[in-house]
Amino acid sequence: MIPFDQIFVQIVNGLVNGMILALVASGLTLIFGIMDIVNFAHGDLFMLGAYIGTTAFLTTGSFWIALVASVVVMAVLGAALQVTALRPLLGRDPLTTILATFGLSLVIQNYALWQYGPVPRKILEPVSGHFRLFYVEYPWYRIVIALMSAAIIGALYLFMKYGKHGIWIRATTQDRVMAAAMGIPVPWVHTVVFAIGAAMAAASGVLFGPTVGINHAMGFDFTLRAFVVVVVGGMGNLGGSILASIFISLLESLATIWVSPAQAVIVSFVALILTLLIRPTGLFVPTPK
């Protein structure tokens, strides 16, 4: 017999988890799409954003101010990191930038450990309360996270579609040389894109923070999952990554009905392998005609 209650609970879980993952992955895929940089430090930007959020939360007592403060600080920090560590490597072998972002990851992790110490931190959720979802008490806050993620991704989409600077970013993605020839300041577009990526990582860190203890290792798990969805969705394809996040999270959640959640993650790796074998450009990239 099909356990409908479990299916429904896992669909809700999958959608919520998918939206959180989409927010992390969209920053990652944006940076890759524009700059051809595989950002290994993305999970650490997520973690540092959460820590900055706790500092702002302790100072102001407001979750929403903490969210905004963290986004702003991390955008500035992201821009600074791009200018100092990544811009000098522009045009070099991709391996160089991979090593650079890996180095940044280690620096950020150890900085967080030194600055904040090893004791996990807490940031209080702005919305408490639960609703009954069959056999579980489902927290409203997880729904808020999904809605906030959708709102942030939606805002990014509108900015990219209609904003002047969004059009610059899309032009740079399509043809960097031609964009430069048309007068678009390509190096600054790169800086702004990295800043947006860092800000989105920070937003997801602060939003996800209340459901875990904030600690220096909280980005590990997300980085791996975000890389999977970025490849499945099509490297650099923003819409594809968002669809892939929801698709993979739903698949994993539904698989947990029949197998252990630890085994269910295999589903995402199977999807990754199949994508690489059958459609290496990504599942959600239109077939070239």
Place this chain on the structure above:
Amino acid sequence: MAERWQSEPWTKDMWWSGKTTRRRFLGLSATAAGALGATMLVPAPWREAFGQAKPYKIGVLQPLTGAAAAGGKTALVGSQLAADRINKSGGINGRPIELVIADYESKPDVGRRKAEKLVVEDKVDVGEGGYLSNVCLACMPVFEEQETVFMIGVCLDTTITTSKCSRYVFRPFDYAPSQAVAFAPYLVKKLGKKWHIVYLDYAWGQSTRDAYVEQIKKQGGDVVGTTGIPLGTADMTAFISKITGSFDGLFAIMFGANAVTFTNQAYDLGLTKKAKYAGDGAVAESTHLTALGQKVEGFTGVNRYIPVLTKPLDTPYHKKFFEESKILLKQMDPSGPDPDRYVQSNFEAMNFLKLGIQKSGFKGRAAGDAEFKKESLKLIEALEGMEVKEGDDFPQGDKTLRREDHQAFLRQFIFDIHNNKHRLLEVIPREKTVVAPACTFPKA
């Protein structure tokens, strides 16, 4: 308005106000380097007292980076506190001790490599530390091959002193079978008959789960389900939302950030309100309480150490240990947490080594490489069966380091979390935590 701040009148008397010439830069750099060098040449105040005496080198293995860094850094505080006290009180046999600290990055392969480096290249006299059970298990053969005593500071996996026991390895604190024997009667008689166990799916979690399943059943209770969660899982909702059915209590075997994540998310999904929440004391260590807030309220656990200063832990030894640890912990983390069991067991592990070295007259590598094995065996014999009393060196209480398996037995504290603090409910005397030895040492 002056264009350069150096031209402002208020900067006239500042030594850095002038133009930075190459000569000035080199001069200042040389002065700074000289001052730094001079500081490094001045020995620590206790060091002078030892003259030319060769220090005992103690190799300390801890995860200071990576996923388990939080626990590793806390554990290191215990070793450092004991080393400071030993050196300030005249060292061991007139020799100071020197800690050679190795960070194994929370990875078993790195742990094994670092253990080899400690004994082969750094030539340490003994090893101490551990933390992650899979790392302890990976490093034990190294210490055995190199005939070096390894005094474990944290690892709790049962097999360390049972099926995989080693003549060279000692565990001077409790293990899961002891905790389960101590806690299971309370769980079944006072909290509930039917339990669901959630555990971290690796060596320690699995062996602890087995110990509790056995003891809960022995007490007339039942374990209706178990759920394993991999180490480092950031979002555990998929696991938690699968826990269904009827049970009285949820028993968690978790530590560190995993425990914080699980407790947070189990509370959010209503699981810890539906059933009584209990577990290994590592779930609610003092270092987690701020992050957990009211979500851990009412949790009942068992631990070898809790940071309370009420009877029977209101001794001057415990107060001294508590206060001195707090100072070091404040340097490690600005929030200044209370000491936890990782600080306590590493502190006491170092003191077991001190007593063993004193009793055996162990010279370590100072006796020469050819004699080192004999020296290690002397130390092993001194430690085997050692009985220690509650005091400055052992603020947790009396202990026995059993000869047959090198496993210690000590009293256990059953506690709950009340107003975000530990509250002592019951003390289980060490005699009631003893389980039969299950170890056959490999022949040398």
